[in-house]
Each structure stands twice: as structure tokens, then as C-alpha cells.
Amino acid sequence: MTDLETFRAETRAWLEANCPAECRGPAENDEDRVWGGRNAVFKTPAHKRWMEVMGERGWTAPEWPREYGGGGLSREEAKVLASEMRRIDAQSPLSSFGIWMLGPALLQFGTEEQKKRFLPEIVRGEIRWCQGYSEPGAGSDLAGLQTRAEDRGDHWIVNGQKVWTSYADKADWIFCLVRTDPDAPKHLGISFVLFDMATPGVTTRPITLISGKSPFCETFFDNVRVEKENLVGTLNRGWDVAKALLAHERTMIGAMGDMGRPMGQVAVDSLGLDDSGRLDEPMLRTKIAELEIDVAAFRLSMERVGDQVKARQVSPAIASMLKYYGSELNKRRHELAMAAGGSDALEWESERSKGGTPAREWLRTKANSIEGGTSEVQLNIIAKHLLQLPGV
Amino acid sequence: MPLILTEEQTMLKEAADGFLAEHAPITHLRQLRDSRDAEGVSRELWRAFGEMGFAGVIIPEEHGGSGLGAVEAGVVAEALGRTLTPSPFFGSSVLAARILIDAASAEQQAAWLPKIAAGEAILSLAVDEGPKHQPSRIATTAERSGNGFKLNGAKGFVLDGHIADALIVAAKTETGTTLFLVDPKTAGIEIERTVMVDAHNAARITLKDVQVDADAVIGAVDGGEGALNAALDLGRACAAACLTGAGDEAFRVTVEYLRTRKQFGRAIGEFQALQHRAAHLFTELEIAKAATLAALQRLDAGADKADLAVSVAKAKAGRVAELAVQEAVQMHGGVGMTDEYDVGLFMKRVRVLNELLGDAGFHADRLARAGGY
Incomplete structure (x- = not known):
């Protein structure tokens, strides 16, 4: 057996024994x-x-270095772990x-002390983080933020x-963009x-959304003391960290196109099914098959x-592509789920719908193409950074 | 396995792209078309394909080939998509070669594989009958007769069938499908060359009481389905590669046009309406490339459900290439409609490749059935 085959066999056995x-x-x-x-x-x-047994092994963050609590797996090993987890659902x-x-931003920009302090407790699920980026006056134009x-x-x-x-009311810590130089050009302060x-x-x-739920909050800072040791990266150069982190966020939101x-x-x-074994709704069947082709192709594209990225063959702006496509895919998926559910899926308060789960999830997905930068912002980034089209 | 080409595969890609750019760019297709070439493909180019190792890319080394796999065949197919080059590659090096390697007798292999690898022989697979690809509903029959079989039926969309040195005919026998290696000059065979919309060639072939010997059978009587399906799936994955090549090249030309064409005093690529469409198309193309490479890799690995990965690739690459050529013509405006500009040639080629070996609807249906709906 190759090392990778041995790893697969061991992983399979361990997951069988440990995944409840x-x-x-x-x-x-x-x-x-x-x-x-x-x-x-x-x-x-x-x-x-x-959570605890996976956290102990570092397999909640399989590719992070072991010294920071991660799994220390190679990319190929991490793929094996993911496929073995998928195998048993x-x-x-x-x-x-x-x-x-x-985590990925800290690994790139953090000091040794910051990595040692924050990463292990992330891996073990002990500290829950939220992200302080958008402001009332800084949405798509994020760099226009005014929190000082x-x-x-x-x-x-x-x-x-x-x-x-997101989940500010449930989070323990926040990573936050603040303006430290009000006189500098907006990206540089x-x-x-x-x-x-x-x-x-x-x-x-909390903000109540069209889904009736409140995954997002307004967050207010009134004379909040922040220690200087908790600056990540260089003073006034937080935009570099923010952009790198956005690429990870975008990949994450995009990955929602491949769930469920x-x-x-x-x-x-x-x-x-009808008598010939096909879905008893031919128009919907076609749309679902097209969606599943796109979902499968998108999964391969993420891989x-x-x-x-690992082979350094691509620009980090490629995350915008995954974000754009994956979020649009997830919206499409939930439109079809609603069509497949018919009137059952319209129930907002009932036992069968478990409190309107399909409808609420469907409405939630509409934010996917807004949060983390709208689809239009992603297309702008692709046009400028990947296609080098003029004048953006 | 990482979803990127290995170093050796990248070298093959550079060799194929370089060779075709030099010896068979789009002007080569135009020359064959405009001169109404008697064969529609260049034999000289085919022999050069042999010398370069492209014609025998999947053929084992003992038969004079390169002994490589599906990924490498896909690399060559993608290069052919970029230059729209008419070539016996699909019919001979992919479809026929796969069947001969998998199922043919030692004599049959020795007779044809070295000649394909050398770019000397052209073989064609005759499977389609109606206007759509439906390999599960073959109506051509082969009845036992004398020392062999008698074939009756009609085939269409037979790639390079008008100049084939040998035909592989799929026909129904008593309990299954059987593959026959047939000399196109056999009595009872009529072949009509059909010049297609993309100026590539195929043929309509009618078989009327065509008598063949028992040794014309490839593999087992009634047992041809496995080898046929394996060849069709390799062909589909290579067609997907050819589609991504054609779509990608049409896109490259279009982005270049967006950068240089000026209207209203500025490059039209400055307009957000066009930028967003170009960015969307870029995204779709990248996703199609991933699906295509994955399908080719899975064929090489003999992976579980490789056939489904092939259907994902063919359907996705087909739809995306279709979008690419439509956007290419629209964004070029009036000149995109002219015969002089190349983008129209891409539109035609993509249309043919989409129909070849099952369109997106065929493959979506295959996936839906496999998914239990």
C-alpha cells in the first residue's frame, strides 16, 4: 500500500469508530x-x-500546522479525509x-504569539469568532468604513x-476593521x-431577516478598549489582511453551492416517480439534472x-469566481427545492415543515450573493484582476 | 491526484498547441474548405500527427504508439479545439483505437493499431443512426449467414467515413450488440460524404446485405457493448476537452477584441455590461475545464462512476462552449457575423461537437437515471 492508501484505511477505521x-x-x-x-x-x-474528538486530532482544521493545533495533513491527505467523511455522510x-x-489570515499575517494564542482554541471550538467588516455606509464600498x-x-x-x-450576539471575539488614520487615502488608513x-x-x-431569523446583527462600539498586541499585520495596512481574509470568506460562501x-x-x-422510473414532473426533472451537473462541476472546480493555488498557478482573485458561482448555485438549488416541495414547502409554521425550514432556508440563501461582496462586486474583480479589462 | 496537469502532460500540451499553431492553424481549415478538398482532411498532416506521437497517443508502445492515457488524449483534443483542425484523430485515435485495444484479436490489432499510430490509416466508428445519439437503440442488424454475418442498416454522422480504410460497425445480433471490422469496399456498402456545417466531414453509410466473415467480429458476438461504451465514454470526454479548447479560444479572441475595439471614444471592454458577461463566461469556462480534466483522470484511474463524470463533463463543456461562441459573435458585433472573422467558425464547430456522442440533454438524462430520478 502507498502511504496515502494506508492513511485512507486508518482514517476510515478511525471515523467508523469515532463518528457518532x-x-x-x-x-x-x-x-x-x-x-x-x-x-x-x-x-x-x-x-x-x-467536535471534541475531531478537535483533539486537529481534524477540524486538517491542513493547519500541528504546532498550532491543526491536523498537519498534506493537501492530498486532507482530500482523503474529506472523501472518507463524505462516504459515511x-x-x-x-x-x-x-x-x-x-485562521488562514493569522497564519499569513499573525505574529508567533498570536498564532499560538488564538489558533489552538479555534481548532478545539472553544472560542467563537465574528467578523466586523460592513458598516451602514460601507457595503460594497467596504474600504469607506468609518469606525475609528x-x-x-x-x-x-x-x-x-x-x-x-454574522452571529455577533453569539460570538466570543471579533476580528474587526477600524480606521486608524482618518487622513490617509481610504485603503491606507x-x-x-x-x-x-x-x-x-x-x-x-439582532436584525430580523425575511426568513424570520436573525443570523446577523448590528454591532455598536462605545469607547471600547483594544490592546495594541491584538493588531494583526502592519498598522494602517489592514486592507491587505482584509482582502486575504475576504478571499477565504468568499471561498467559504461559494462552498455552500455544494451542500445538502x-x-x-x-x-x-x-x-x-412515474411508470418509467422518472421524476413525475418532467420540466422540473430537467432543471434538477442541469443543476446537479453544475453542482458536480463546481465541486471539481473548487478542488x-x-x-x-497550491501549485501557485493562479491569482488569489480566483476566490471571487468561486464566491460568485457557488452563491448563485445555492440560490438556484433552493429555488428548485421550493418547486420540488410545492405547497408543503410553503408552510411557515407547522409540524411537517419543522417550523418552516425549507422556506426559511430558501430565503436565507438570497443573502449568499450579497454577503462577502455582491455577485456584481465579484464580477468586477474578475474583470479587473483576472481578465485585465480596461477602465475598472 | 491533483486536478492539474503533470509536468509531462504540460509538455505534451505545449507540443500539441505549438505544432497545430504552426502547421494547422485556422487558415488550414479554411484552405481545405475553400478549395473544396477532395478528402476534407490533410493526409500529410495526419502522418505528421503520427510522427509527433499524437495519432497513437493511447496506443500501446508495442503497436507503435505512445502508450499514454485519456488525459493525454484529451490534451490533444483540446489543442484541436483551439485551432478547429479537421483531423482523423477522434474517429481513429480515440474511438477506433480504444475499441481495438480493448477488444480486438491479436491479428486485428496488428493490422490496424500500428497504422493508426503512424498516421497512415483512417478508421471510422459507425454507431449513430438517427439524428440524435442513441447507442442503446441500434437498429442495424447482423444475421448469421454462411461463414459469417450479413449486415443491414443505415448509419450517419460517421466521422471521416468517406475516406475510412476500415469501418467499425455496431449492429444488433441475437442477444446483444456486436462490433464488426468491415472493409468499406465490401459489396452492399454505400457511402455518402456529408460535409458538415463546420467544414469537417462525416458520412452516411447504408449497409445492404453486406456479407462479412466471422473473423470480422471484434471481441465476442453479442458482447460488444462493453468495448463500445468504453470507447464512447473516452470519445465524450475528449469531445468535452475539444469543446473547452474551442470555447476557451473563442473567449480569448473575444477578450482581446473587448480590449481593442473602440466605440463612444473608449474600449468597449470598459463597459460594465460587457465586463460582467465576460467575467461570467470566464467562470463557466474554468468550471468546465475542471469537470473535463476530472472525467479524463477518472477514466485513466478506472474509477467508480467514471461514466457519470464523463456525462457531467460533456454536458457542462457543451453548454459553456455554446455560451462562449454565442457571446463571441454578439460581442464582436457585425464583424462576428462575417465569414472572414474566425468566431463564426468556432460557433459552427461547437454546434457539431455538442451533438457528437450525445448532447447536454442526453447526458443530463443519463445522470438523472443514475441518480434514481
Whole structure:
């Protein structure tokens, strides 16, 4: 056996022994997922155990270095782990902005102390992070942000407001963009800082969305003290960190285009088959098959981009491509899920719909092509950085 | 395995692109078309394909080939898509070669594989019958007769069938499909050259009481389906590669046009309406490339469900290339409609490649059935 085959056999055996039955099969909705943190909520005790055993091995962040608590796996080993988890339909042990967004940025820009301090607790799911980027006046034009940090020697005092802060009300810490030089051109006066959401002066207010749920908050900073040791990267060059992190965020949002049960099965459960064994709704069948082709091709594209990045064959702006396509794909997927569900999927409050899950998830996906930079912003980035079209 | 080409595969790609750019750019297609060339392909170029190792890319070394795999065949097919070059490559080096390698007798292999690898022989696979690709509904029959079989039926869209040195005919026998290696000069065979919309060539072939010996059978009687399907899937994956090559090249030419064409006092590529469409197309093309390479890799690995990966690739590459050529013509405006500009040639070629070996609808249906819906 090759090393990789040995790794696959060992991984398969370990997962069989350690992935609880309750943690196999698709997570039903956002709330069923494990987000970790000081006030973590688990659907069952098995979900807590699953997070902990995976966290101990570093397999919640398989490719991070072992010295920071990660799995230390090579890219090929990480692919094997992912495929073995898919094989038994294992749920993600930990959903985490720390893993998807902050961690990669810290690995690139953080000091040794910052990496040692923050990364292991992210891997183990002990600290839940949120992202302080958008502001009421800074949406697509993110670099126009106004939250300001005043220099007080060994610390800053931060004042301002963020909006669309995902799960700010549930998060323990925030990674936040603040203006440290109000006189510099807008991209050159921003810094990237970290602070505890329990710091005096931080308040959050959930925003009710069209789904009836509140995954986002308004976040207010009123004379919040931030230690200087929690600056990531260079002072006033936070935009570089922000952009690198956005690329990770975009890849993450794009990856939503590849989640959930195969749509063909969802539709068969709802609508049944005709005498020739085809979905009893021919127009919908065609659309679903087209979607599944795009989902499969997109999954391969994510893999290919990962391999290209590793081989340094591609610009980081490629994340915009994944973000754009994956988020549009996820919206399409949920439109079809609604069509497949018919009137059943319209139930907002009922036992069968588990409190309107299909409809609420469908509405939630409409934010996918807005959050992390709109589809139009992604297309602008592709046109400028990947196609070098003039005048953007 | 990483979803990128290895160093050796990248070298092959550079060799194929370089060779075709030098010896068979789009002017080569135009020359064959405009001179109403008697054969529609260049025999000289085909022999050069042999010398370069392209014609025998998947043929084992003991038969004079390069002994490489599906990914390498796809690399050559993609290069052919960029230059729109008419070549016996698809019919001979991909479809016929795969069947001969997988199922033919030692004599049959010795007779044809070295000649294909050398770019000396042209072979054609006759499978389609109606206007759509439906290999599960072959109506051509082969009845036992004398020492062999008697073939009756009609085939169409037979690539290079008008100049084939040998035909591989798929026909129904008692309990299954059987493949026959047939001399096109056999009595009862009529061949009509059909020049296609893209100026590449195919043929309509009628078989009327065509008597062949028992040793014309490739593999087992009633047992041809496995080898046929393997060849069709390799052909489909290579067609996907050819489609991404054609789509990608049409896109490259179009982006260049967006940068240079001026209207309203500025490059039209400055207009966001066009930028966003170009960016969308770029995204689609990258995704089609990933699906195509994955399908080729899975064929080489003999992976589980490689056939489904092939269908994903053929359907996706087909739709994306279709979008690419439509956008290419539209963004070029009036000149895109002229015969003088090349983008129209890409539109024609993509249309043919889309129909070849199953269009997006065929492959979507195959995936839906496999998915239990």
C-alpha cells in the first residue's frame, strides 16, 4: 500500500469508530450545526463529543500546522479525509469563522504569539469568532468604513458601528476593521484588530431577516478598549489582511453551492416517480439534472482551484469566481427545492415543515450573493484582476 | 491526484498547441474548405500527427504508439479545439483505437493499431443512426449467414467515413450488440460524404446485405457493448476537452477584441455590461475545464462512476462552449457575423461537437437515471 492508501484505511477505521451515528446524515438547518464557543449549543451530547474528538486530532482544521493545533495533513491527505467523511455522510464537526476566515489570515499575517494564542482554541471550538467588516455606509464600498480607533499609547479606543455582523450576539471575539488614520487615502488608513466581545462598550442587536431569523446583527462600539498586541499585520495596512481574509470568506460562501442532499432525491421524496422510473414532473426533472451537473462541476472546480493555488498557478482573485458561482448555485438549488416541495414547502409554521425550514432556508440563501461582496462586486474583480479589462 | 496537469502532460500540451499553431492553424481549415478538398482532411498532416506521437497517443508502445492515457488524449483534443483542425484523430485515435485495444484479436490489432499510430490509416466508428445519439437503440442488424454475418442498416454522422480504410460497425445480433471490422469496399456498402456545417466531414453509410466473415467480429458476438461504451465514454470526454479548447479560444479572441475595439471614444471592454458577461463566461469556462480534466483522470484511474463524470463533463463543456461562441459573435458585433472573422467558425464547430456522442440533454438524462430520478 502507498502511504496515502494506508492513511485512507486508518482514517476510515478511525471515523467508523469515532463518528457518532447522530452526526451522520445532512445537518437539517443552520441551528443544528455545531459552532462551538464559550456558550456552545449542541443538538445532542454526541455532537459535542464529535467536535471534541475531531478537535483533539486537529481534524477540524486538517491542513493547519500541528504546532498550532491543526491536523498537519498534506493537501492530498486532507482530500482523503474529506472523501472518507463524505462516504459515511459525516456532518462537519465544527462550523467556524475562525477556521474558515480568521485562521488562514493569522497564519499569513499573525505574529508567533498570536498564532499560538488564538489558533489552538479555534481548532478545539472553544472560542467563537465574528467578523466586523460592513458598516451602514460601507457595503460594497467596504474600504469607506468609518469606525475609528484613537491611539492611547498602549491601547486604542474604538467607536463606531458595524452591521451584518454574522452571529455577533453569539460570538466570543471579533476580528474587526477600524480606521486608524482618518487622513490617509481610504485603503491606507485601516487596521485589522482583534478584541473580546465581552469588553465594556460592545453591544449587539439582532436584525430580523425575511426568513424570520436573525443570523446577523448590528454591532455598536462605545469607547471600547483594544490592546495594541491584538493588531494583526502592519498598522494602517489592514486592507491587505482584509482582502486575504475576504478571499477565504468568499471561498467559504461559494462552498455552500455544494451542500445538502442530492436535489434529485429531495424531489423524488416529495413528488415520486412515474411508470418509467422518472421524476413525475418532467420540466422540473430537467432543471434538477442541469443543476446537479453544475453542482458536480463546481465541486471539481473548487478542488482544482485548491490545487492551482497550491501549485501557485493562479491569482488569489480566483476566490471571487468561486464566491460568485457557488452563491448563485445555492440560490438556484433552493429555488428548485421550493418547486420540488410545492405547497408543503410553503408552510411557515407547522409540524411537517419543522417550523418552516425549507422556506426559511430558501430565503436565507438570497443573502449568499450579497454577503462577502455582491455577485456584481465579484464580477468586477474578475474583470479587473483576472481578465485585465480596461477602465475598472 | 491533483486536478492539474503533470509536468509531462504540460509538455505534451505545449507540443500539441505549438505544432497545430504552426502547421494547422485556422487558415488550414479554411484552405481545405475553400478549395473544396477532395478528402476534407490533410493526409500529410495526419502522418505528421503520427510522427509527433499524437495519432497513437493511447496506443500501446508495442503497436507503435505512445502508450499514454485519456488525459493525454484529451490534451490533444483540446489543442484541436483551439485551432478547429479537421483531423482523423477522434474517429481513429480515440474511438477506433480504444475499441481495438480493448477488444480486438491479436491479428486485428496488428493490422490496424500500428497504422493508426503512424498516421497512415483512417478508421471510422459507425454507431449513430438517427439524428440524435442513441447507442442503446441500434437498429442495424447482423444475421448469421454462411461463414459469417450479413449486415443491414443505415448509419450517419460517421466521422471521416468517406475516406475510412476500415469501418467499425455496431449492429444488433441475437442477444446483444456486436462490433464488426468491415472493409468499406465490401459489396452492399454505400457511402455518402456529408460535409458538415463546420467544414469537417462525416458520412452516411447504408449497409445492404453486406456479407462479412466471422473473423470480422471484434471481441465476442453479442458482447460488444462493453468495448463500445468504453470507447464512447473516452470519445465524450475528449469531445468535452475539444469543446473547452474551442470555447476557451473563442473567449480569448473575444477578450482581446473587448480590449481593442473602440466605440463612444473608449474600449468597449470598459463597459460594465460587457465586463460582467465576460467575467461570467470566464467562470463557466474554468468550471468546465475542471469537470473535463476530472472525467479524463477518472477514466485513466478506472474509477467508480467514471461514466457519470464523463456525462457531467460533456454536458457542462457543451453548454459553456455554446455560451462562449454565442457571446463571441454578439460581442464582436457585425464583424462576428462575417465569414472572414474566425468566431463564426468556432460557433459552427461547437454546434457539431455538442451533438457528437450525445448532447447536454442526453447526458443530463443519463445522470438523472443514475441518480434514481
